[in-house]
Structures are given as C-alpha cells and as structure tokens.
Amino acid sequence: xxxxxxxxxxxxxxxxxxxxxxxxxxxxxxxxxxxxxxxxxxxxxxxxxxxxxxxxxxxxxxxxxxxxxxxxxxxxxxxxxxxxxxxxxxxxxxxxxxxxxxxxxx
Numbered sequence: 001x002x003x004x005x006x007x008x009x010x011x012x013x014x015x016x017x018x019x020x021x022x023x024x025x026x027x028x029x030x031x032x033x034x035x036x037x038x039x040x041x042x043x044x045x046x047x048x049x050x051x052x053x054x055x056x057x058x059x060x061x062x063x064x065x066x067x068x069x070x071x072x073x074x075x076x077x078x079x080x081x082x083x084x085x086x087x088x089x090x091x092x093x094x095x096x097x098x099x100x101x102x103x104x105x106x
Contacts, residue, residue: 008041008044011033015036018033023070025069045095050086054089061082
C-alpha cells in the first residue's frame with residue numbers, strides 16, 4: 001500500500017475521498033476513480049508482483065467490498081490478510097526493474 005501511495009498518491013486520495021463521501025453508493029459513484037487507481041498501479045512492476053503473489057487475498061477483499069457496499073469497513077479483515085501477504089513478497093527483483101530517471105542537462 002505504501003508503494004501504491006508513493007506512485008499513485010493523487011489517485012488514491014481522490015478515490016478514498018469519494019468512498020468516504022458516498023458510504024452507501026461509493027461502488028457506483030467512485031467507479032471512474034477506482035479505474036484511475038487501477039490504471040496507475042497496473043503498470044508498476046512492484047505492484048504487479050504483489051498483486052500476482054497475493055491475488056487470492058486481493059480477490060477476496062474485492063469480493064467483500066462488492067458484497068458490503070453499504071459497510072466497506074466490514075472488509076478490514078480481508079485487507080489485513082492482503083497487506084500481511086504483501087509484506088511477505090520478495091520485491092528485490094521487481095524493484096531492480098524500476099528505471100531511475102536520468103537527469104536532463106539544463
């Protein structure tokens with residue numbers, strides 16, 4: 001999650017605000033913002049590695065959110081399992097593929 005926040009902070013903040021502002025209809029009202037977060041994160045190699053390694057936990061969390069649209073906080077155990085899984089993923093290979101920007105001469 002820290003990686004998502006680091007590379008997709010603006011998208012995550014907008015989505016989180018939308019969910020908080022629309023507790024019973026967030027799934028409908030925030031869909032476009034959810035897609036922006038997904039698009040932002042889908043291209044990052046570290047996030048791809050975590051999603052791949054923890055896909056079962058992530059799918060269970062998303063399923064819980066769909067089933068509990070009026071009370072997304074009831075899915076906290078699911079997100080905790082996903083985060084626990086993410087903490088165990090070896091990211092060294094994925095982090096090595098991240099390109100460091102080359103400074104441009106001025």
